[in-house]
Amino acid sequence: MRAEKSAREKAIVRMGGCLYPSLFLFCATAAADTIHLKDGKEVKGLVVEQHADRLIMSTEKGEVPVMISTIREVEYDDPAQSFFQLGKAREVDNKLGEALAYYEKAVEANPDFEEAKKAALGVRNRFWAVSTQGPTGEVEKQQAIEDARHTRSPEAAGARVQNLRQTLKDNVGLSLEKKGDWTRVTFVDAKKDAGLVGMRKGDRLVSIDGESLRYLSLDVVVRAMTEPRFSNFTLEYDRDCFVERGAAKDVKGLGVKVKLEYQGVVVESVKKDGAADAVGVREKDLLTHIDGKPTRYMPLKKANELVRHSEKQKIALTVRRPALLTRK
DSSP, X not given: OOSOOOTTTOEEEEOSSOOOOOOOOOOTTOOOEEEEETTSOEEEEEEEEEOSSEEEEEETTEEEEEEGGGEEEEEEOSHHHHHHHHHHHHHHTTOHHXXXXXXXXXXXXXXXXXXXHHHHHHHHHHHHHHHHOSOOSHHHHHHHXXXXXXXXXXXXXHHHHHHHHHHIIIIIOEEEXXXXXXXEEEEEOXXXXXXXXXXXXXXEEXXXXXXXXXXXXXXXXXXXXXXXXXXXXXXXXXXXXXXXXXXXXXXXXXXXXXXXXXXXXXXXXXXXXXXXXXXXXXXXXEEEXXXXXXXXXXXXXXXXXXXXXXXXXXXEEEEEEEEEEEEO
């Protein structure tokens, strides 16, 4: 690491009441990120996941969680990541124009930075929502004030949450539950948007416009999927596909050709009528786990070894894919 860096190449994000999530980052060329703890200690490595209450840091000892409450500031070494974090800071302050400019600079610095692309799309969606909704007449303004007054009571707040859940089911076609760290799909209406893009019961919700949904409460997730109205959002979700192993000795033997890209192991193609095709694995899926073992940073040789040495009749391929949905 060079001793000196310009402000353009280095970003320090001070941790207060806000977190700037990026969910899945793969920066093989980054020298190191540094987490400065409130007790004066430091943790060096690579920030690979950011959630509402913790960061996941890849270190020499493996991936370790660091709780947000213990962090004073985070120093990012990668230029693209620096622009991305500056964009998140502006977005939190509702400076959407500046946020979009930083996201675009992040993509310019690293054209493969998918999270920056998703964040930029999310800001554009918010621009659209602001321009198409909101009370403009006096009657609508008074109704908004009255709604705000009623939602101060616990009973009204609970009713509002139930209304949002029903709105999600009516408009998007999804019912959800919280199970462990994840929000999972319990119902999909085949005729609504969620069904039309191929979502299924059991899918795990990962992110909205690149911002992590893991560890968040069900009510927070539902609100993120229903507000603001009249706006699009990109929802990423995980699915476990149980593929018949047969005589397969590697990933290709399962009917899947994969390649290693910036964001991880990606499905390049799926053999028609093969074992993977039969259970719904798709081209361009991000393969995040094989039999529960994460593929992040995993060489393709190692991925093939997991298949070769598996004693299971069905191998679980966990895939992640995006869906473009609309809040109505």
